[in-house]
Amino acid sequence: MSDWPIPKPIDPINDEFWQSCQDGILRFQRCTSCKKFRHLPRYMCASCGSTDYEWAPCSKTGSLYSWTVTHQNFHPSFEVPFIAAIVEFPEGVRMVSQLLDANGVDLQLGLSVDVEFKAVGEDFQMPVFRLSAE
Numbered sequence: 001m002s003d004w005p006i007p008k009p010i011d012p013i014n015d016e017f018w019q020s021c022q023d024g025i026l027r028f029q030r031c032t033s034c035k036k037f038r039h040l041p042r043y044m045c046a047s048c049g050s051t052d053y054e055w056a057p058c059s060k061t062g063s064l065y066s067w068t069v070t071h072q073n074f075h076p077s078f079e080v081p082f083i084a085a086i087v088e089f090p091e092g093v094r095m096v097s098q099l100l101d102a103n104g105v106d107l108q109l110g111l112s113v114d115v116e117f118k119a120v121g122e123d124f125q126m127p128v129f130r131l132s133a134e
């Protein structure tokens with residue numbers, strides 16, 4: 001369990017994303033018209049303009065798209081250094097979170113990364129990344 005801050009979305013469309021994480025399933029919005037996935041949650045598809053969407057499960061494994069090693073925390077509960085990573089999923093969606101247990105690892109673009117859910121506080125789960133086992 002961690003005392004990381006818990007997201008407090010101000011737009012209800014983000015609640016659906018976080019609720020899915022509480023179920024231990026990574027879901028992204030998918031346009032029901034053109035079938036394109038998107039993240040962050042939005043009310044309109046940037047590809048076709050449709051306002052119709054569904055929440056669809058996403059792959060549990062993606063590839064390391066970019067990262068940075070953060071040496072200055074912006075919240076006292078984050079232990080530094082930590083790796084803030086962008087992971088790209090096969091569905092074409094990219095998501096940012098922490099890449100756990102990779103300090104000192106010789107990271108390379110395209111490395112396989114798995115999503116897992118880290119307990120935060122009493123009853124919240126945060127999606128985080130971990131390098132896939134070889």
Ligand SMILES: [Zn+2]
Pocket residue numbers: 031032033034035036045046047048049050
């Ligand atoms: Zn669309």
